Amino acid sequence: MLIVESLQKSFQLDDDEVCAVDNLSFEVQPGEVYGLLGPNGAGKTTTLRMILGLVKPDAGYAQVSGFRTEVDPTAVKSRLGFVSASDGVYPWLSVREMLLYFADLYGVLPNEAASRCEHLAALMGIKPLLDRRAGTLSTGQRQRVTLVRGLIHDPPVMLLDEPTRGLDVVGVQTIFEYIEHLREVGKAVVVCTHRLDEAERLCDRFGLLHHGRMQQTGTLPQLRQQSGHDHLVDMFIELLRS
Amino acid sequence: MPGVSLKGRLLRLCQKELKETIRDRRTIVTLVLMPLLVYPIMSMALNRFLLTNVSSDDGFTICVSSELESEILDQWLSNPLSVPPKAIADSSGGELAKFQVAVITDVPPAEAVARNDADVGMELSNIETGNPTATFFAYRGDSVSQAARRVVVERLQWLKLAEAENLLKRTLPDYRTPVLVSAEDVGSVEENSLLATIVPLVLVLMTITGAVYPAIDLTAGERERGTMEAVMASPVPRGYVLLSKYTAVVVVALLTAIANLVAMFTTLWASGLLEFLTGGDAFPWLTILQMLGLLVLFSGFFSAVLLSLTSFAKSFKEAQAYLIPVMLLSLTPAMLSLMPGITLSGALIVLPLVNIILLARDLLSGSVDPNNAFVAIVSTFAYAAAALSVAARLFGSDAVTRTSEKSIGSLLRRPREASSRPTPQAAALMLALLVPVYFLVSNGLMRFIKTSEDLNVSFALLLNAIALIFTFGLIPALAAWMGRNRFKTTFRIQPSGLLSFIGAILLGLGAxxxxxxxxxxxxxxxxGGLSDQQIASAEASVTKMRESSALLLIACFALTPAVIEEFCFRGYLFSAIRGAATPLRTILITAFLFGLFHVLTGKALLVERFVPSTLMGLIIGWVAYRTRSVFPGIVIHFVHNGLLMLVLYYQDQLSFLGEGFDDQMHLPPLWLAAASALVMTGTLLIWVSSRNQPPGKSENKSDQQQADTRVT
Incomplete structure (x- = not known):
């Protein structure tokens, strides 16, 4: 499971210090999909990057399966899967070579990596693409390869940053099915998005982020009770106006 | 990640980077197409240049339009009176230019010269009068044609003059030539073949051409493709990813350079230009082998520099903007190899890039100084390591935020948070600064002492100590301050028990x-080993040192090196390397560096110091590891140096001890037995004193503390 405790991060922009994430805490249990929601610049991506160890927090920590980011970042990284809308592929490698490369980065043994590669490729319907050069794939195919890549080391926690950005209806549906699969196999999933309609369909619990602070958190019924609105969109508009 | 071999992983990472680069068709263009196309075209241009600028062995060709003119010209040129006096011939190189006369009837001589059928054309008028007028035609701007005309005109002038002089002597028997002239040369000519002069320039071009594209693609290109963030999110050490990229860039640069080399030599050989460039008949296999060695050096250096620069860039375009000025700047020192007056000496030995270019030229012309070559190679590797450490600090940092947190300026900024020890990258940077500064300071100091004959010996000793403090003392201290490393842990300033100090004294006495x-x-x-000249020079130095007081000698040659060098090697470097290596490797690396720096003293490499210094480095390294402190090592170093200094100082008074002090002889068995006893007792005391504090755990105390805080 994932625990985020009092994460804090400020950036220096010219002479000003901008607080990107302010004392943020939440937990995600295995088999749960947590939606970290907020407008652009709310601090969602910075939060994910702090969990991933790409950004050093000013204070606080994230804990994955008992390992804390500031103590053992390598152990944390090896237990996290990460998929972002801006992820690319290596154009001159075959899909199989690319997936095995990432398996190697995560320390998966070569034999195990090969069988996981076959299994996940079958699951995501990219088996015929495995020996194609990645540079020749369509956007939708690349997206599915990226989703397989995120799971190649079988991490207990998955982080998805704006996973549906720039995708068509079929692509979005693939993401939905993917997240459903993650839930079924017991992964703790964090989805960062500003697509609130999609989040309502996907997530079990929500954290509403604004100006780096957690404004509200809970399940949809709990949020409805707290805010007096039925939909996340209305809750957000009120949040932005306040 | 149990069960996964790190070396195997590193190898697979390198394979991936190589596959990705070599499959790219842009690499293929630089690797295969360019050498195939460029060299044949270049050789054609060179051939044309040589044809128009160099005379053949058959000499110059003069064309005339009739057999009569040919006969007359032949008579003039074969007349011994047309040969210039020996002094004139000697001052023009000693050899008489050869001429061939050709009769061309289809066009006038001027036109024949214009269409390159002859070097010079001649037309004779007024032949029938017995007083003919010769007009010579040369091609404007063609140096060979102009030279040929100058020589033939001079030959005819000498003929006129000699005949006039003979006439004078016949009519005036008392006539004497006003002055007799002779010419002689002094000095020696630098025998640089044309190949040795142009190859360094070609080497720079070859390696840069090969390294530029992969360096950009594997760093800035990775960012642009959107794969960098995913790589950085993985648990593989950043250094591994960078090292695999570096390997790929070096391999591609080497392959490109080798492809260029093969294409260049094949083209030169096929076009017959090779003999002209090498100045000999044999195929230059040795030169090719030397060039391969140099290519490794050039590729290693350029790949590191280019990777460090492209690590700053966020896009392909930005990376290109950084690299173009570097490429142009690199050509400037490359041109130095064309200048005969510039040699691999003084500060140029440690000047990046310039040193290896001059080394390449000297190596190929067979005039390399091994000492200077060694320093140039060591400093180049240090610069490459420093460039890589810069790359390691920046590489992947832009994956953190789209607006990069790190920039060129961030390298000069101190980190916000203090750390307990420097990183190995910071240590590499420190060494890259220390190598040239130490080389220049020690060289400069030696020259100063040598040229100041009336210099006071005590002052010279003090200067030596000050130089040591400024280099081995100040540079690591500055590096620790810049890195905001805690001095106490960085320099391993830990108290140590009395027993360990007694052990250290015994080790120092026996080692x-x-x-x-x-x-x-x-x-x-x-x-190594000492030559008779070196022994004589050392003895002279010892005699001179006796002019100073023993106390000052101990202060400058025992106390100062013991404190300063130990803080550098068993303090800063030990703690930096220990952060990334096992204790054994840390001891080995610091000992090797300790030995290496004792070789790099002044102009002459003191190779004979390497083995004993490295051995001392191993002993002190083990003690530093066991005691977790720099102080026992200082004691060993001080006692060892102090003892040697005192023995040298009081050599005459100690002569009753026998011949054991002879530098070239083994010690008597009794002495060795006594020294062994001292070393064993010292080792035992050190081991006992640190028995209750297993160094492996306490050395990594901060890591242990971190592990303890892990929540399970």
Whole structure:
């Protein structure tokens, strides 16, 4: 499971210090999909990057399966899967070579990596693409390869940053099915998005982020009770106006 | 990640980077197409240049339009009176230019010269009068044609003059030539073949051409493709990813350079230009082997520099903007190889890029100084390591935020948070600064002492100590301050028990005997050894040192090096390397560096110091590891140096001890037995004193504390 405790991060922009994430805490249990929601610049991506160890927090920590980011970042990284809308592929490698490369980065043994590669490729319907050069794939195919890549080391926690950005209806549906699969196999999933309609369909619990602070958190019924609105969109508009 | 071999992983990462680069068709263009196309075209241009600028062995061709003119010209040129006096011939190179006369009837001589059928054309008028007028035609701007005309006109002038002089002598028997002239040369000519002059320039171009594209693609390109963030999110150490990229860039640069080399030599050989460039008949296999060695050096250096620069860039375009000025700047020192007056000496030995270009030229012309070559190679590797450490600090940092947190300026900024020890990258940077500064300071100091004959010996000793403090003392201290490393942990300033100090004194007293035996062993296997001249020079230095007080000698040659060098090697470097390596490797690396720096003293490389110094480095390294402190090492170093200094100082008074002090002889068995007893007792005391504090755990105390805080 994932625990985020009092994460804090400020950036220096010219002479000003901008607080990107302010004392943020939440937990995600295995088999749960947590939606970290907020407008652009709310601090969602910075939060994910702090969990991933790409950004050093000013204070606080994230804990994955008992390992804390500031103590053992390598152990944390090896237990996290990460998929972002801006992820690319290596154009001159075959899909199989690319997936095995990432398996190697995560320390998966070569034999195990090969069988996981076959299994996940079958699951995501990219088996015929495995020996194609990645540079020749369509956007939708690349997206599915990226989703397989995120799971190649079988991490207990998955982080998805704006996973549906720039995708068509079929692509979005693939993401939905993917997240459903993650839930079924017991992964703790964090989805960062500003697509609130999609989040309502996907997530079990929500954290509403604004100006780096957690404004509200809970399940949809709990949020409805707290805010007096039925939909996340209305809750957000009120949040932005306040 | 249990069960996964790190070396195997690194190898697979390198394979991936190589596959990705070599499959790219842009690499293929630089690797295959360019050499295939460029060299044949270049050789054609060179051939044309040589044809128009160099005379053939058959001499110059003069064309005339009739047999009569040909006969007359032949008579003039074969007349011994047309040969210039020996002094004139000697001052023009000594050899008489050859001429061939050709009769061309289809066009006038001027036109024949214009269409390159002859070097010079001649037309004779007024032949029938017995007083003919010769007009010579040369091609404007063609140096060969102009030279040929100048020589033939001079020959005819000499003919006129000699005939006039003979006439004078016949009519005036008392006539004497006003002055007799002779010419002689002094000095020697630098025998640089044309190949040795142009190859360094070609090497720079070859390696840069090969390294530029992969360096950009594997760093800035990775960012642009959107794969960098995913790589950085993985648990593989950043250094591994960078090292695999570096390997790929070096391999591609080498392959490109080798492809260029093969294409260049094949084209030169096929076009017949090779003989002209090498100045000999044999195929230059040795030159090719030397060039391969140089290519490794050039590729290693350029790949590191280019990777460090492209690590700053966020896009392909930005990376290109950084690299173009670097490429142009690199050509400037490359041009130095074309200048005959510039040699690999002084500060140029440690000047990046310039040193290896001059080394390449000297190596190919067979005039390389091994000492200077060694320093140039060591400093180049240090610069490459420094460039890589810069790359390691920046590489992947832009994956953190789209607006990069790190920039060129961030390298000069101190980190916000203090750390307990420097990183190995910071240590590499420190060494890259230390190598040239130490080389320049020690060289400068030696020159100063040598040129100041009336310099006070005590002052010279003090200068030596000050130089040591400024280099080995100040540079690591500055590096620790810049990195905001806590001085106490970085320089391993830890208290140590009385027992460990007693052990250190005993080790210091006994270790010199083994260092001496190691020196003799190294001599026996051909590493170092002292020549008679070196022994005489050392004896002269010892005699001179006796003019100073023993106390000052101990302060400058025992206390200062013991404190300063130990803080550098068993303090800063030990803690930096220990952060990334096992204790054994840390001891080995610091000992090797300790030995290496004792070789790099002044202009002459003191190779004979390597083995004994490295042995001392191993002993002190082990003590530093066991005691977790720099202080016992200082004591060993001080006692060892102090003992040697005192023995040298009081050599005459100690002569009753026998011949054991002879540098070239093994120590008597009794002495060795006593030294062994001292070393063993010292080792035992050190081991006992640190028995209750297993160094492996306490050395990594901060890591242990971190592990303890892990929540399970």
């Amino acid at each position: 010199w005997a083994f260092a001496h035996e190691a020196f003799l062993l190294a001599d026996a296997i051909g590493i």
